[in-house]
Amino acid sequence: MARDIQLQRNPAIRYALLAIGWLSVALGVIGIFLPVLPTTPFLLLAAACFMRSSKRFYLWLVNHRQLGPWIVDYLEGQGIPLKGKVYAISLMWLSIGVSCYVVPLFWARAFMLTSAVLVSLYIIRQKTLTKR
Template sequence: MPSLRIHPHAGVRYALLLLGWLSVVLGVIGIFLPMLPTTPFLLLAAACFMRSSARFYNWLVQHSRLGPWIHDYLDGRGIPRRAKVYAISLMWASIALSCYLVPLIWARAFMLMSAILVTLYILRQKNLPQRTSPQ
């Protein structure tokens, strides 16, 4: 498991906690709604909790129902192909909408470069065989 790096600034920790819990809620909803991905939201929650709260990070990764969704990635075994497709698709849809709404060319360039780099990172991760539920 990765080492925790709690952020020193309280305001950042609270923002990360809020984003982490929002991601947990969306991840849980994604278990029941096939159009909403579960794994990317739980990975985001784990990353947020890793920098804001050791207690909530440990709760998430040790949770009997939610932990197995992210253990493969955290242990270095990879990401299910379906999760990759969902994550990349949602990211590019949100970037496209953001680029449409934001008229600043430098902001668009930054968003597009970020999306390209995140896409490359996700695609370079190992693929896991598809499964319908965590083990």
Template sequence: MAHGDIRESNHRSVRYALLAVGWLCVLLGVVGIFLPVLPTTPFLLLAAACFVRSSKRFYHWLVCHPHLGPWIRDYLEGQGIPRRAKVYALTLMWLSIAFSCYLVPLPWARAFMLTSAVLVSLYILKQKTLPNP
């Protein structure tokens, strides 16, 4: 996002809540670098979205961070998502949805989960694909 696009929330309680969620997502994203079960990029993107509404300083810190910034910069600049990240995200999402559908016998819940997974899959597949580094 361009610097001019950053608009912090006017409500102090909203900013604090967004900061808390943002830092939790940074923590989960960092853990995801080392744990293959936990996706890194979605958590860092969510952290950036929280920081953009709560703290310009933390948003710029995250996006310009030498180790965390590259995970999200290409996406934020509209350049796309690496092929490996797409495959990883789609695979983990569908495995977790399949497991959830197995555990939850309610037809309406299964329909909701499957519909959500299809929509997220379409969104991910629609994004530009960057070659793996």
């Protein structure tokens, strides 16, 4: 699982990536307990940030007993479980629907709906992980 880790040379960018990575880990862990907050996208973002900023934190995340399984299958190209796809798309559309109801601006609604359609298509097109 030691992918090609390309560390960022610029220290400012490296520290920014570390901060975003740890914020994403925190949000991902909170997402395990809050159904409105998605876990996997935040952990994938954290893995991407750590891959560019810290080999140690990247390996810690992907080898973590509880957090690693959320992302390892995706990172290895195995796919996303069907349950995860349904869960992610359903919660996204629920939150986008509520947001569109609350936000009266047409351009904001158009942006949210366009984003939801594109993200849904991306998730649907990803390989579906089969049970082992």
